[in-house]
Every structure is written in C-alpha cells, then in structure tokens.
Amino acid sequence: MATLVVCLMILLVLFISLVFKVVFDTVLCYLLIPRRIRKIMEKQGVRGPKPRGITGNIHEMFSLISQSTSKDMDTIDHDIVGRLLPHYVKWSKLYGKRFIYWHGIEPRMCLTDTDLIKELMTKHHLVTGKSWLQQQGSKHFTGRGLLMANGQDWYHQRRIVAPAFMGDKLKSYSAHMVECTKHMLQSLQNAVESGKTEFEIGEYMSRLTADIIARTEFDSSYDKGKQIFHLLTSLQHHCAQASRHLCFPGSRFFPTKYNREIKSLKMEVDRLLLEIIQSRKDCVEIGRSSSYGSDLLGILLNEMEKKRADNFTLNLQLIMDECKTFFFAGHETTALLLTWTIMLLASDPDWQEKVRAEVKQVCNGGVPPADQLSKLTLLNMVISESLRLYPPATVLPRMAFKNIKLRDLFIPKGLSIWIPVLAIHHSEELWGKDVNEFNPERFNSKSFASGRHFIPFAAGSRNCIGQSFAMMEAKIILAMLISRFSFTISESYRHAPVVVMTIKPKYGVQVYLKPLDP
Numbered sequence: 234m235a236t237l238v239v240c241l242m243i244l245l246v247l248f249i250s251l252v253f254k255v256v257f258d259t260v261l262c263y264l265l266i267p268r269r270i271r272k273i274m275e276k277q278g279v280r281g282p283k284p285r286g287i288t289g290n291i292h293e294m295f296s297l298i299s300q301s302t303s304k305d306m307d308t309i310d311h312d313i314v315g316r317l318l319p320h321y322v323k324w325s326k327l328y329g330k331r332f333i334y335w336h337g338i339e340p341r342m343c344l345t346d347t348d349l350i351k352e353l354m355t356k357h358h359l360v361t362g363k364s365w366l367q368q369q370g371s372k373h374f375t376g377r378g379l380l381m382a383n384g385q386d387w388y389h390q391r392r393i394v395a396p397a398f399m400g401d402k403l404k405s406y407s408a409h410m411v412e413c414t415k416h417m418l419q420s421l422q423n424a425v426e427s428g429k430t431e432f433e434i435g436e437y438m439s440r441l442t443a444d445i446i447a448r449t450e451f452d453s454s455y456d457k458g459k460q461i462f463h464l465l466t467s468l469q470h471h472c473a474q475a476s477r478h479l480c481f482p483g484s485r486f487f488p489t490k491y492n493r494e495i496k497s498l499k500m501e502v503d504r505l506l507l508e509i510i511q512s513r514k515d516c517v518e519i520g521r522s523s524s525y526g527s528d529l530l531g532i533l534l535n536e537m538e539k540k541r542a543d544n545f546t547l548n549l550q551l552i553m554d555e556c557k558t559f560f561f562a563g564h565e566t567t568a569l570l571l572t573w574t575i576m577l578l579a580s581d582p583d584w585q586e587k588v589r590a591e592v593k594q595v596c597n598g599g600v601p602p603a604d605q606l607s608k609l610t611l612l613n614m615v616i617s618e619s620l621r622l623y624p625p626a627t628v629l630p631r632m633a634f635k636n637i638k639l640r641d642l643f644i645p646k647g648l649s650i651w652i653p654v655l656a657i658h659h660s661e662e663l664w665g666k667d668v669n670e671f672n673p674e675r676f677n678s679k680s681f682a683s684g685r686h687f688i689p690f691a692a693g694s695r696n697c698i699g700q701s702f703a704m705m706e707a708k709i710i711l712a713m714l715i716s717r718f719s720f721t722i723s724e725s726y727r728h729a730p731v732v733v734m735t736i737k738p739k740y741g742v743q744v745y746l747k748p749l750d751p
C-alpha cells in the first residue's frame with residue numbers, strides 16, 4: 234500500500250512538473266520573448282503593424298494578398314510587387330524600410346538594406362537559419378533535408394552533397410539534359426504535326442525539369458518518378474495551406490482533413506522513395522553492382538555506411554528527406570525560370586530573334602556543348618533579367634539563433650529576418666526608372682551588384698547549391714527550344730502571377746509554337 238502511495242505521489246509530481254513546464258514554455262514563447270524582442274526593436278526605431286493575439290498580422294497579410302490577386306492583370310505588366318507583396322508595400326510606406334511584423338508569434342523584420350543583407354548572408358550563416366515555424370511547415374514535405382537544416386547539421390549535410398554539383402560531375406549532367414530536351418522537343422514536334430498550335434509551355438517545362446533531376450540525381454526517369462512528383466506537388470500545396478494555422482498551439486496535432494491528408498501523402502511518398510532506395514541497395518547486395526553509384530542518391534547511401542568522427546550520421550529518414558528536398562528544389566524553380574523566360578521572349582520578338590541568332594552562331598545548328606555555354610552571353614542576360622523580374626523565391630528567411638550585430642543594427646536571438654527578394658529586384662532606387670521593363674541589356678554592364686541587388690539564388694555559404702546546375706540546364710533547354718521553334722504569346726494567356734511558395738503563372742503560359750526550318 235505504502236509503495237503504491239509513493240508511486241502515485243511520484244506520478245503526481247511528474248505530472249505537475251510537466252504541466253508547469255508546458256505553461257512556462259507557452260508563456261515564454263507566446264508572451265515574454267515576443268515582448269522582449271518588440272521592445273529591443275522599438276528602441277532602435279523599428280516598428281510595424283500592431284499584432285492581433287496569437288495570429289499576429291497573418292490575417293491582414295493574407296487578406297491583402299487575396300484582394301490583390303483576386304483579379305488578373307490587364308496587360309503583361311511586370312510591376313508585380315504590389316500584387317504579390319501588398320503587405321510589404323503597405324507597411325514599408327507606413328513604417329519605413331525596416332519594419333517588424335508578426336507571423337503568428339514569430340517576429341519577422343523586413344530588411345531591404347542590401348549592404349546589411351550581404352553581411353548577414355556572408356558572415357552569419359552558421360548562427361542564422363530556418364525558424365521553428367518554417368521547419369514545422371515543411372516537416373512532412375522536405376523534412377530535415379538541406380533546405381530546412383540548421384547549424385552543424387546543415388554544415389555536414391551541405392558538405393556531403395556538394396560534390397554532386399561541382400566540376401566534372403556537373404558537366405557530366407549536360408548529356409542527360411540534352412537527351413531529355415530532345416525527347417521534349419520531339420513530343421512538341423509530334424503535337425504540331427498532328428495540328429496543335431497552342432501549348433501551355435509551363436507543363437512541358439515542369440515535366441522536363443522533373444525528368445532531368447530524376448535522371449541526373451537519382452538515375453531514374455520521370456515516368457518512374459511521376460507518382461512521386463504528383464504526390465509531392467499535392468503535399469506542397471497541403472503543407473502551404475496548413476502552415477497558415479501553425480500559430481495555434483498544437484494545431485499540427487489536430488485531426489483536421491488537411492493534417493490527415495498530409496500524413497497519408499507523406500507516408501505514400503516515403504514508401505515510394507524507400508522502394509527506389511531498397512532496389513539500389515539490393516543491386517549491391519546481390520552483386521549486380523559494385524557500388525551505390527556516384528549520383529546524389531549514391532553519394533548519400535555511401536555516406537550512410539561510413540562511421541564519422543564528428544558524430545554526424547545519415548539515416549534512412551534523412552536520406553528520404555534529402556531526396557524530397559532535391560526533387561522539389563531541383564525541378565520546380567528551374568521550370569518556373571524557363572516558363573517565365575519563354576513568356577518574356579514570346580512577348581518580345583526582337584530579343585527572341587537576337588538570342589536565336591547568337592545560339593545559331595555558337596552552336597552551329599547542333600546542340601550546345603557544355604564548354605561553349607559561357608559564350609551564350611545574350612541568352613545569359615535574358616535569363617538574368619527573367620530571374621530579376623520573376624525570381625522563383627520571392628523572400629529569403631533567416632532566423633537569428635544568437636544575438637548578432639549588423640553595423641548599427643542589433644538583432645536579438647529569436648528575431649527572423651525576411652529579405653523581400655522580389656521588392657529588391659524591383660526597386661527603382663537600385664535599378665533605375667525602367668525597373669519594371671524587360672531589358673536584358675542592363676546585365677550587359679557589370680554595374681549591377683551580384684550578391685547584393687541581384688539575389689535570385691541567395692548569397693554567401695547558404696546560397697543555392699544547384700545554381701550552376703540550374704543555369705546550365707536553363708541555357709541548354711532554351712538554346713535547343715529557340716533553334717527549333719519560334720514562339721508568340723497566345724491571346725488566351727492571362728497574366729496573373731501568384732505566390733504558392735514560389736512565383737507561378739496562375740493559369741500557366743500559353744504560347745503558339747511554329748517549327749523553324751532546320
């Protein structure tokens with residue numbers, strides 16, 4: 234009897250301590266830390282809209298965005314900051330260039346000062362990173378893969394995968410890129426021969442870049458990976474929706490329709506990925522292959538076998554998270570870059586012709602060799618201008634995990650810094666009066682500041698690991714497309730950019746394609 238009472242007492246004490254800890258952590262997270270950060274920032278003159286309860290400024294932000302994107306744009310106008318970041322426009326007018334707003338209980342400071350941004354991204358990459366809210370938002374999507382990793386975990390993961398994106402390894406992908414593009418061009422040609430004239434080119438680009446990433450990084454084809462891509466796309470949309478409610482404590486455990494669907498989609502994606510991984514391991518085990526291979530998946534599997542001195546280990550879940558990260562990051566962004574570039578060239582016959590002439594001269598009617606791509610300077614300028622006007626990633630988030638000082642500005646631990654890439658790329662002050670015009674010529678002079686005014690791939694050590702891969706891919710695809718077809722924008726194209734994690738054309742990009750004489 235006495236033992237039972239003692240056990241009950243211990244359980245009671247444990248229960249009370251647990252409740253106390255939960256209450257203490259909640260008060261700390263929801264009240265004390267935000268209040269402290271607000272005071273510190275106010276003292277430095279950084280203010281912003283008044284937050285409302287635990288949702289902060291989320292409602293106002295989403296209502297402004299849904300208003301501004303409720304209609305299509307009247308013409309193909311590239312002045313899209315007011316449409317896609319209306320909250321940024323409103324709050325920066327009211328509170329100045331540096332302002333603070335609340336994404337639920339997470340304080341986010343908008344920073345547009347390009348010198349400070351450069352300092353932040355180049356000097357503080359190990360003490361800044363992705364916030365808890367962001368990590369939770371993509372927990373079931375890209376998990377703890379490179380995109381969402383922080384600190385030492387990020388450092389080790391980045392070191393492991395970096396060789397897949399460098400030097401000769403990178404060049405070796407060009408043959409796959411050319412092969413996949415030929416396949417896509419043939420299917421366009423077949424469709425034209427069967428009488429089709431109008432194409433939603435975004436679909437073709439999305440399929441093509443998915444095929445390329447599947448072949449180059451995972452040695453599988455799009456057809457094999459098709460199911461994974463479809464499931465990942467649904468997962469992305471569901472996670473983007475669900476992350477709006479993350480500010481409510483425990484919301485991710487609520488048995489809502491979204492949460493249930495997210496869990497089942499995630500399980501299905503993981504099951505399919507596990508099949509790919511298992512078949513690669515089986516090949517080695519039964520002796521059909523002597524190694525796991527040198528593509529990204531091979532690199533990851535080899536690493537899992539190693540015992541490392543630094544205690545960092547890759548497990549199966551992390552490999553699957555990495556696969557999802559690269560499937561997602563490696564195809565959607567590049568597909569969007571290509572789609573927007575085709576839209577811009579289809580609306581500007583002069584530039585289209587100039588690029589075609591350059592491609593003809595450099596590639597001599599054949600396919601572009603990897604070592605000649607740097608000679609496609611006009612094409613490079615067009616791609617840069619497209620990335621300036623429609624950067625797939627509209628904002629770059631960085632949370633401070635330690636107090637940091639950026640020149641005159643003190644950033645307390647726990648404050649997230651939001652860099653509005655789209656607004657910086659469309660700043661008249663930085664780019665001049667023609668900022669909203671498609672003018673690739675501006676990239677002819679070296680006066681623009683790469684890594685400061687132009688940051689489509691971020692900057693510093695935590696920049697896009699696939700930048701060279703994406704640029705090589707974009708040049709090969711555009712060079713091959715432009716030498717086979719001329720394209721004009723269709724009357725059915727409705728200009729309506731929207732942001733769902735990345736900038737997308739709401740209804741796709743419809744173009745008329747006309748085959749050119751060989």
Ligand code: HEM
Nearest residue numbers: 379380562563566567570625626689690691697698699703
């Ligand atoms: C036009 C194409 C692309 C654009 C505009 C782009 C843009 C970006 C940006 C802005 C970041 C930084 C995100 C952040 O820190 O919040 C990033 C990171 C990343 N990108 Fe890309 N990307 C592109 C293509 C690719 C490709 C082709 C791959 C892979 C094959 C890739 C893989 C990644 C990965 C893994 C990260 C995380 C890097 C890290 O945190 O260390 N990206 N990308």
